[in-house]
Amino acid sequence: MSPTQHPAEATLVDYAAGTCDAGRTLVIAAHVAACPACRQAVRLAEAVGGVLLGDLEPTPMGAGALDAVLARLDDPLRPDPRPPAQRPDWIAVPPPVLEAARRRKRWAAPGVWVAPITRGPGRRSSYLLRVGAGMAMPRHTHQGVETILVLKGAYEDRGVLYGPGDLAENDETVDHRPQVTREGECVCLVNAEAPLTPLDWVGRLFQPFVGI
Amino acid sequence: MNAIACDIDAWNAPHRPRLLRGVRPQPRAKVNPRKDIAPASGVRHAELIAAVSERADRDAFAELFEHFAPRVKSYMLRLGAAPEAAEELAQEALLTVWRKAASFDPSRAAASTWIFTIARNLHIDALRRTRPPPAEDPADTPAGPATPDALVAAGQDEARLRQAIATLSHEQAEVIRLSFYADQPHAEIAVALGLPLGTVKSRLRLAMGRLRTLLGDQA
Ligand SMILES: [Zn+2]
Numbered sequence: 001m002s003p004t005q006h007p008a009e010a011t012l013v014d015y016a017a018g019t020c021d022a023g024r025t026l027v028i029a030a031h032v033a034a035c036p037a038c039r040q041a042v043r044l045a046e047a048v049g050g051v052l053l054g055d056l057e058p059t060p061m062g063a064g065a066l067d068a069v070l071a072r073l074d075d076p077l078r079p080d081p082r083p084p085a086q087r088p089d090w091i092a093v094p095p096p097v098l099e100a101a102r103r104r105k106r107w108a109a110p111g112v113w114v115a116p117i118t119r120g121p122g123r124r125s126s127y128l129l130r131v132g133a134g135m136a137m138p139r140h141t142h143q144g145v146e147t148i149l150v151l152k153g154a155y156e157d158r159g160v161l162y163g164p165g166d167l168a169e170n171d172e173t174v175d176h177r178p179q180v181t182r183e184g185e186c187v188c189l190v191n192a193e194a195p196l197t198p199l200d201w202v203g204r205l206f207q208p209f210v211g212i
Numbered sequence: 213m214n215a216i217a218c219d220i221d222a223w224n225a226p227h228r229p230r231l232l233r234g235v236r237p238q239p240r241a242k243v244n245p246r247k248d249i250a251p252a253s254g255v256r257h258a259e260l261i262a263a264v265s266e267r268a269d270r271d272a273f274a275e276l277f278e279h280f281a282p283r284v285k286s287y288m289l290r291l292g293a294a295p296e297a298a299e300e301l302a303q304e305a306l307l308t309v310w311r312k313a314a315s316f317d318p319s320r321a322a323a324s325t326w327i328f329t330i331a332r333n334l335h336i337d338a339l340r341r342t343r344p345p346p347a348e349d350p351a352d353t354p355a356g357p358a359t360p361d362a363l364v365a366a367g368q369d370e371a372r373l374r375q376a377i378a379t380l381s382h383e384q385a386e387v388i389r390l391s392f393y394a395d396q397p398h399a400e401i402a403v404a405l406g407l408p409l410g411t412v413k414s415r416l417r418l419a420m421g422r423l424r425t426l427l428g429d430q431a
Pocket of ligand 1: 035
């Protein structure tokens with residue numbers, strides 16, 4: 001089933017242009033892989049990028065650059081790294097996400113685990129977040145944009161159900177308390193430009209433990 | 213490359229040894245790399261990549277290098293790379309073109325699109341390089357020899373898109389150009405243009421929609 005909640009077109013253009021930071025790129029890449037419509041939009045944007053590349057004012061390469069590259073053409077290649085196996089219960093994700101899930105998972109609160117993936121630049125970070133069935137996140141808002149993608153399970157937020165592959169972009173105009181559905185755990189891939197801002201005492205209590 | 217940005221096939225590709233050099237398919241038709249035609253066209257670039265793929269043609273590679281490396285370098289500079297890093301990434305991008313030429317599929321993407329995505333992926337991986345990069349993208353399925361028709365079609369697609377971009381209003385073209393080659397978040401583009409952020413985003417959406425319509429109309 002195709003996702004129903006998509007990133008903004010401007011986000012897809014940034015992703016295609018390579019101007020998203022690494023953490024955000026991970027999240028968008030996993031959505032795009034699961035979403036035929038966004039894949040098509042990204043392909044168009046990449047084609048635009050190719051055309052515009054041809055129009056860029058060339059910057060002269062260093063003296064001998066071509067010879068240096070020609071000399072390397074026959075260098076032996078190291079063997080391909082074996083890609084980590086995808087998890088059958090999640091939508092497919094890029095390798096760094098699977099590595100984080102395997103190596104850096106830590107329990108943060110009852111029913112909640114977090115696995116950091118990238119940190120920086122600045123206060124940005126990306127991480128995996130697992131929340132147990134039926135649990136609600138403490139009420140919070142954001143500084144900057146949070147990009148959140150469901151890998152497994154589902155949560156409900158202000159009347160919208162987000163299932164596997166669905167993506168939301170939340171900013172400081174959003175004041176919410178997402179709730180995982182009763183059916184089972186929900187695992188999300190998140191990139192945030194800044195740690196979230198708790199809006200109630202539960203959250204203020206909760207945040208230091210979770211570290212997001 | 214660690215393939216964050218590329219498509220799902222990349223993450224799922226089974227491990228396999230690379231083809232040995234020297235077992236490439238025999239040449240099909242001769243491209244004369246140095247007999248240059250007017251402005252390097254999309255068809256020309258697709259043919260050059262095919263020549264690299266099918267018979268490890270170094271002259272064809274040199275021509276690709278001379279056209280694309282200085283432009284990839286400009287792209288890297290605009291993405292905020294230091295001059296030395298930009299130079300290195302441009303060399304790396306063209307080396308990747310050589311190594312992966314067999315996975316270029318003109319029915320999927322124009323030559324310029326393909327090279328653009330290689331450069332972009334190198335940039336993204338450079339952003340998060342905290343450990344030695346793995347050698348190669350496990351993605352790349354050899355596409356098989358391209359038919360001359362497919363090479364021409366890829367070039368035509370690119371030309372149509374170029375025409376479509378030329379018909380955009382000045383405002384729409386500008387916001388697209390800034391999105392790709394200014395490395396500014398849309399918030400800063402908005403400030404630079406003296407517009408609300410929402411206007412920049414909706415202008416971009418309209419511009420992409422217009423391109424979609426124009427290309428659809430001609431298809
Ligand atoms: Zn989508």
